[in-house]
Amino acid sequence: MARALGFTDEDLRRLAGSRSYDRGLGYLSAVSRLEIEETAITATVDGTDAYEVELTDGADEGLTGWCDCPYGQEGNFCKHCVAVGLVVLGQAASVPGQRASAAGRTKVLTAWLDGRTREELLTLLREHLADDRDWRRRLELRAATAGEDTGIVRERILSLLDTRPFARYGYVEYADAHAYAQQAAEAVTALRALTASGRASDAVEVSREALSALGRTYGEIDDSDGVIGDVAAGLAEAHLAACLAARPDPVQTAEWLVTHLLDDLNDATDIDLFTYHEVLGEPGLARTRELVVAAWQANPKGWAEKYLMERLLKADGGSTDALIAVHAADLAPNGHTHLVIAKELERAGRPPEALEWAERGLREAEPEWGPDGELVAFVCERYARTGRLADVVTLRRDLLRARPTLAAYRDLRTAARAAGTWRASERKRAREVLRAADAPTSGLRYGGSVLIDALMDDGDLDTAWQAAADGYADQRQWLALADRICGQRPADALTVYLRGIEPLRKQTGDSTYERMTELLLSARDCHRALGTQAEFATYLAALRADQKRKRKLMARLDRHGL
Incomplete structure (x- = not known):
């Protein structure tokens, strides 16, 4: 049922x-x-x-x-x-x-x-293959993997990874990425089938070419949803599975792996060198160590070289000081590397040295780059653990002055509340910092001020309204403020909604009509709260008369009962 x-x-x-x-x-x-x-x-x-x-x-x-x-x-x-x-x-x-x-x-x-016979089903299949090129291509690949011609398999797999049929102006846009990923995933299936059919050695070589092909084009794909990254991970897994089955030369495998991981085109994959330990064995691992150390010594500031050297030291149980030396060879201007070193020292049971490195990072951070937010949080947490709450407030206050953002304001508020100084003195000083950071304007404002966002975040809507009236708010903030106060001050909110509707009268387009409808619904709610529904009916009738030629707008208003 x-x-x-x-x-x-x-x-x-x-x-x-x-x-x-x-x-x-x-x-x-x-x-x-x-x-x-x-x-x-x-x-x-x-x-x-x-x-x-x-x-x-x-x-x-x-x-x-x-x-x-x-x-x-x-x-x-x-x-x-x-x-x-x-x-x-x-x-x-x-x-x-x-x-x-x-x-x-x-x-x-x-x-x-x-109930169909084999011949009838084959006829249906052939008819479908004639009409659906994508399906035909997938079945051709499956047939090739079941055969012995590796050249055909290689050609078909690389064609599945070709972005040109999906690229507009040389770039695969977000709208086309999923379709490309669906096609590219067939290459992963084919490589696994190649290994399963007893041709793992062929799968090793073809999967390496496939990884390189995808790496060359990955930077030209909008992979916001990560679907191409999933395909790349699948290709890497297929390569590892083929290596485990075929057992290729361990030294040559190590050389390919290190070269691949140092290549700028490796962004698409997330291969961990040491997942290949079984394939590499001691000869391959020895060659890996040799290549990684040489690469880092030649370019100690290279991201890939640093990462591989770090993985090598951790895998081999290297000393904390050796690991710190790798990081210290290239300190980031925002203090983030200092934070990495501090965390390594903490893990090694050396907290005083960890705090020294973190504090050094705060001192050495270049103003235009830092300090890194995580580094500040690290130091603040260690200060708080030892009761240095006033130092936490000072650090958060300095950061707000350097970078007057809503996040910095929130962090200072949290620290000052813990120290018991927020309402006593700190809040007023923090707001003055935000007020001074962005001068008010009497004209049309583009980009709202942090002051308005902070006041609304505090729930101080009256002060936020006054600051908006003083010229600190843009249209987005006016509307957000109106939405917050409409229950208590419907007349003020109504003024904002009506003001937002006026410029939309001269504009066209679906997004404009949707926005106008939303503002009218909010205005109607305000009139209901004020008991002035008749006034709204008059306003709406006049607006409809003025906008009557915009048929899409009229249809939208009808759907919403306006």
């Missing part, structure tokens, strides 16, 4: 939050191409663009949602997911029947395929 819906209206509100849930109410009529399968629900929602939505209603994990809108791609249950969920809830009575129908279609297809 088909399973009924496993989620409710309250589940949608919980997953999305009140704001996204309320926005989703206005998109019910924008849902199209709704399909309800056994566990998945898919649809298209017309927003700023046509967004694809998928809801998964699992019996154990509950409801999850995915949408390809920018907010959804960040992992959020967005307003488009809400809209699809609400539409499905609206036809909940028919959902079990639709799921039963989907299951029935799958069963019929399976039974039909089971």
